[in-house]
Amino acid sequence: MRIDEKVALDAFRPDEEPHIKLDQARCRACASRVCVRSCPANLYAPIEGSEEMKVECSGCLECGTCLTVCPHGAVDWSHPRGGCGVRYRCG
Amino acid sequence: MAESETFDVAIVGGGLAGLSCACETAKAGLVTAVFERGAECGSKNVSGGRIYLGPLRRLLPEFWRDAPFERLVARESVSLASGAATTTIELRADELAKDAFASHTVLRAKLDKWLAEQAVAAGAMVLPESRVDRPIVTDGRVSGVVVGGEEIPAHVVVAADGALSLLAKAAGLNAGPKPERLALGVKEIVTLDPGRIEDRFGLEPGRGAARMLVGDFTKGLPGGGFLYTNKDSISVGAVVRLDPLSTGPSGPESHALLDALKAVPDVARLLSGGTTVEYSAHVVPEAPFERTALDAPPGLLPAGDAAGMVANYGFTVRGMDFAVASGILAGQAIVASREAPDRATAAREAYLRGLEGSFVLRDLAAARGVMTFLHNPRLYGPYPQAACAAATELFRVGPDGRPFAFKPALAEARRGLSAWRVFRDLWRARKL
Numbered sequence: 250m251r252i253d254e255k256v257a258l259d260a261f262r263p264d265e266e267p268h269i270k271l272d273q274a275r276c277r278a279c280a281s282r283v284c285v286r287s288c289p290a291n292l293y294a295p296i297e298g299s300e301e302m303k304v305e306c307s308g309c310l311e312c313g314t315c316l317t318v319c320p321h322g323a324v325d326w327s328h329p330r331g332g333c334g335v336r337y338r339c340g
Numbered sequence: 341m342a343e344s345e346t347f348d349v350a351i352v353g354g355g356l357a358g359l360s361c362a363c364e365t366a367k368a369g370l371v372t373a374v375f376e377r378g379a380e381c382g383s384k385n386v387s388g389g390r391i392y393l394g395p396l397r398r399l400l401p402e403f404w405r406d407a408p409f410e411r412l413v414a415r416e417s418v419s420l421a422s423g424a425a426t427t428t429i430e431l432r433a434d435e436l437a438k439d440a441f442a443s444h445t446v447l448r449a450k451l452d453k454w455l456a457e458q459a460v461a462a463g464a465m466v467l468p469e470s471r472v473d474r475p476i477v478t479d480g481r482v483s484g485v486v487v488g489g490e491e492i493p494a495h496v497v498v499a500a501d502g503a504l505s506l507l508a509k510a511a512g513l514n515a516g517p518k519p520e521r522l523a524l525g526v527k528e529i530v531t532l533d534p535g536r537i538e539d540r541f542g543l544e545p546g547r548g549a550a551r552m553l554v555g556d557f558t559k560g561l562p563g564g565g566f567l568y569t570n571k572d573s574i575s576v577g578a579v580v581r582l583d584p585l586s587t588g589p590s591g592p593e594s595h596a597l598l599d600a601l602k603a604v605p606d607v608a609r610l611l612s613g614g615t616t617v618e619y620s621a622h623v624v625p626e627a628p629f630e631r632t633a634l635d636a637p638p639g640l641l642p643a644g645d646a647a648g649m650v651a652n653y654g655f656t657v658r659g660m661d662f663a664v665a666s667g668i669l670a671g672q673a674i675v676a677s678r679e680a681p682d683r684a685t686a687a688r689e690a691y692l693r694g695l696e697g698s699f700v701l702r703d704l705a706a707a708r709g710v711m712t713f714l715h716n717p718r719l720y721g722p723y724p725q726a727a728c729a730a731a732t733e734l735f736r737v738g739p740d741g742r743p744f745a746f747k748p749a750l751a752e753a754r755r756g757l758s759a760w761r762v763f764r765d766l767w768r769a770r771k772l
Binding site for chain 1: 377378379382383384385386387447448449450452468469470471488503504506516517518519522524526528529570573582585586587591592593594595616617618619620621622623
């Protein structure tokens with residue numbers, strides 16, 4: 250099963266306000282891009298044709314890995330607003 | 341704000357620690373609020389899947405008798421995996437499941453929702469869909485929380501907001517989540533008919549199995565895998581330390597490690613025919629417990645994962661029992677200090693005394709040596725490989741028909757391993 254198919258199994262209530270914001274100046278200067286392979290939902294990707302990064306907040310499992318591993322402090326991460334985000338049925 | 345509008349206790353996070361605390365304070369008549377950011381308690385919570393009730397025997401309220409556990413664990417195993425091979429040590433003993441105070445597999449969405457109902461029955465206000473923005477900190481003391489822009493004053497705030505604890509960071513208790521202190525767990529829930537689960541794991545009806553695995557499926561990263569049987573599903577997950585995962589420009593993708601675990605033939609066989617219904621991930625404390633995690637400003641009591649209360653002893657991994665115990669002890673401390681002139685300081689002192697007098701700090705401290713030992717990368721590739729190679733030599737009779745193969749087995753096991761390093765690792769293990 251592909252990773253996007255696994256994420257699609259989960260229930261989400263999207264928050265219109267993105268709960269993850271990236272400091273693109275720091276992303277541009279980053280060579281390691283550890284967010285890309287660390288995110289268990291595979292939500293991080295470089296934006297084609299630029300050195301900036303994008304993150305697909307709507308499939309976020311709210312694990313906190315990107316916030317923890319980013320060596321440049323480029324990830325501004327808060328919890329989604331109350332009631333929003335992933336809703337585990339088993340957990 | 342008038343005294344009457346101040347909560348006795350504001351609890352941040354409706355998980356096992358926060359709700360256990362709420363049950364104590366509400367039962368004693370204190371005005372208790374639990375702020376839970378999820379749509380309901382449990383909907384944001386992920387665990388590997390097993391709670392040990394043994395240490396909680398004297399602490400647990402009576403209602404836990406009816407907790408919605410999945411299965412009482414009656415079989416334990418640890419597997420060393422290398423390529424397609426696994427070497428497994430298995431324990432099946434009456435002592436594992438002789439009474440209800442053993443260990444149970446759990447699904448947190450069910451368990452935490454149930455515990456929230458107990459807290460409400462005790463008189464607590466449990467408020468879902470309520471994200472706490474930050475603590476109110478004045479003159480180095482925590483005097484409430486801000487929820488959706490509104491200031492909520494409280495005599496005591498309990499930080500029970502999990503391994504990330506943004507609240508603890510905002511209150512100045514720590515510098516926020518750090519890769520050297522955390523691991524990442526990724527997990528799938530695979531549904532399977534209960535009868536097939538019992539057949540495959542060799543279980544009596546209703547009984548459960550737990551399996552830990554270490555091996556090359558973590559691609560050399562310190563960590564491992566687990567399987568827990570639920571009523572009609574299997575929790576399968578991989579856990580890896582975050583600092584090595586995130587060091588350097590290349591490395592495995594975190595989600596691929598779970599696929600690698602599921603591809604181990606002995607794991608694939610257990611899951612075969614099942615349907616994955618949920619995919620989850622969360623960080624988990626994975627560093628030896630630091631007493632400084634409790635040095636919170638007056639007015640703030642950190643409990644459970646928010647205080648880093650997880651112990652990995654190699655064969656057992658514990659966290660939920662510490663969460664329940666610390667939540668109960670925090671609640672009892674808040675109740676005991678309700679008449680004190682400085683309730684915040686009195687509650688903190690009573691909480692620390694409670695933790696010291698219980699199994700919590702003792703057992704967390706006892707895990708320190710093992711958790712440091714488990715950083716050794718040889719445990720996650722070379723040693724499982726050596727174990728599988730040696731076992732293969734011992735059990736196999738080759739075409740030349742030699743009956744006893746202990747020496748070649750030893751030679752096979754030692755291939756690529758420096759004798760000095762092995763000796764040093766064994767010496768360290770001896771002291772644990």
